[in-house]
Amino acid sequence: MARPRQDRAVRTRAAILHAAAEVFDELGFSGASVSKIIARADATQGAMYFHFKSKEDLARAVMNEQGEGIVMPEGEPGLQHLIDITLHLATELQSNVLLRAGVRLAVEQGEFGVQDDTAYQEWAARFHEQLVAARDRGELLPEVNERELAWVLVSCYTGTQLFSQVSTNRADLPERVALLWRYLLPGVATPEARARLVTGPGAAGTARR
Amino acid sequence: MARPRQDRAVRTRAAILHAAAEVFDELGFSGASVSKIIARADATQGAMYFHFKSKEDLARAVMNEQGEGIVMPEGEPGLQHLIDITLHLATELQSNVLLRAGVRLAVEQGEFGVQDDTAYQEWAARFHEQLVAARDRGELLPEVNERELAWVLVSCYTGTQLFSQVSTNRADLPERVALLWRYLLPGVATPEARARLVTGPGAAGTARR
Numbered sequence: 001m002a003r004p005r006q007d008r009a010v011r012t013r014a015a016i017l018h019a020a021a022e023v024f025d026e027l028g029f030s031g032a033s034v035s036k037i038i039a040r041a042d043a044t045q046g047a048m049y050f051h052f053k054s055k056e057d058l059a060r061a062v063m064n065e066q067g068e069g070i071v072m073p074e075g076e077p078g079l080q081h082l083i084d085i086t087l088h089l090a091t092e093l094q095s096n097v098l099l100r101a102g103v104r105l106a107v108e109q110g111e112f113g114v115q116d117d118t119a120y121q122e123w124a125a126r127f128h129e130q131l132v133a134a135r136d137r138g139e140l141l142p143e144v145n146e147r148e149l150a151w152v153l154v155s156c157y158t159g160t161q162l163f164s165q166v167s168t169n170r171a172d173l174p175e176r177v178a179l180l181w182r183y184l185l186p187g188v189a190t191p192e193a194r195a196r197l198v199t200g201p202g203a204a205g206t207a208r209r
Numbered sequence: 210m211a212r213p214r215q216d217r218a219v220r221t222r223a224a225i226l227h228a229a230a231e232v233f234d235e236l237g238f239s240g241a242s243v244s245k246i247i248a249r250a251d252a253t254q255g256a257m258y259f260h261f262k263s264k265e266d267l268a269r270a271v272m273n274e275q276g277e278g279i280v281m282p283e284g285e286p287g288l289q290h291l292i293d294i295t296l297h298l299a300t301e302l303q304s305n306v307l308l309r310a311g312v313r314l315a316v317e318q319g320e321f322g323v324q325d326d327t328a329y330q331e332w333a334a335r336f337h338e339q340l341v342a343a344r345d346r347g348e349l350l351p352e353v354n355e356r357e358l359a360w361v362l363v364s365c366y367t368g369t370q371l372f373s374q375v376s377t378n379r380a381d382l383p384e385r386v387a388l389l390w391r392y393l394l395p396g397v398a399t400p401e402a403r404a405r406l407v408t409g410p411g412a413a414g415t416a417r418r
Contacts, residue, residue, distance in 0.1 A: 028319050028320045028322075029320065030239045030320055104319060106375075107316055107317070107319075107371065108316070108317045108319060108320050109375070110237050110313060110316075110317060111237045111238060111239055111317050111320045113237075115375055115378075116375070117372070117375040117376040120372050120375060120376070144392075148388055149392060151372065151385070151388075152365075152369075152385075152388060152389055152392050154368070154372060155365060155368040155369040155371075155372045155373075155385065155389070156361075156364060156365040156368055156369070156389075157368065158367075158368035158371055158372060159363070159364040159365055159366065159367035159368025159369065159371065160361075160364040160365070160368065162316065162364075162367055162368065162371075163326070163329050163360065163363060163364045163367060164364075166315075166318070166324055166325070166326040166329060167326040167329070169324075176360070176361075176364065179357055179360075179361060180361055180364070180365070182396070183353075183358060183361050183393060183396040183397065184392060184393065184396060185396065186395040186396035187391070187392040187393060187394065187395035187396055188392065
């Protein structure tokens, strides 16, 4: 008998989290309120406080679960797959509300008195995984340190999406991510690997050899 | 007779702006209040509203004047000077309150309903100036587009300082900026120029040939 109740709790939590993401994405942290989030989720106050202690707690959950549920492009792990992931994230940032809100809160977290690099570190870990595969495939230059480069990529990506958001509401983000790779790859990939890599926007998920 | 009054007005505006930067740097936009800023500046409400219409107006001024008054390292325009500027800004971001607050507000501007890329564009223009000089000196690879690269640099720098701030309160920012250059330079500078460039933290302002 415990199972259906648990399933329902999971669904309720997910509905509240999604509603919170929508409200944070539209209004930011200070414009959002627990009552707006409860109304948007069509949940009860009791359910809300069962899962989340406060607006801060909700914001932290949205921030740190920003990458969950994203369907990543298929592909063999390695540099091309890493490029495809970053291009895919650029389009997700235009439409995926949990990712958008999570990124917004991670960037603006100073505004609600939080200093938490979990979201940054999780992206660094995901990028690092691809770089380790790229190393195994002989795609990286000998002087590349996979861990350092993962930080550099997360840093550059964070700033790229922020500048693009402020300038164009992220309309030009895929082009800017492709541009970033154009300038980074010569310090990252072997000439042989570079000759094979596709970095243009729209490359993600397209067939290639 | 107009001159001394004008000088005083300029000084009063500067004092209010500096006080606003301190308060925004400590408390962020939503934590700051006009009354706290007036008290910190030791100014009158009349003087404050003569120069700035509102807290939003003050925030915009701090954001868009963030780079003013920074004493940049000396040097011939070009790639080394650009690197020195970015390393110098990394240490300024640890202590210069107008720059710190301006960058914080530029990053968190969504929180107060602003979408204004002036600050980003101004840094891009400053970086572009150095890249044009670098091109004249033959330091850039033929495939580099100075304007695009200036955007890429501002993007990467913005994210680097943000990740460093969230992770270490910017304690490791100079090292992270040096690291960024290590990965970017192969796609930017000719091998001859790269052999001469110094990117380590602490390089800014030191004598070199």
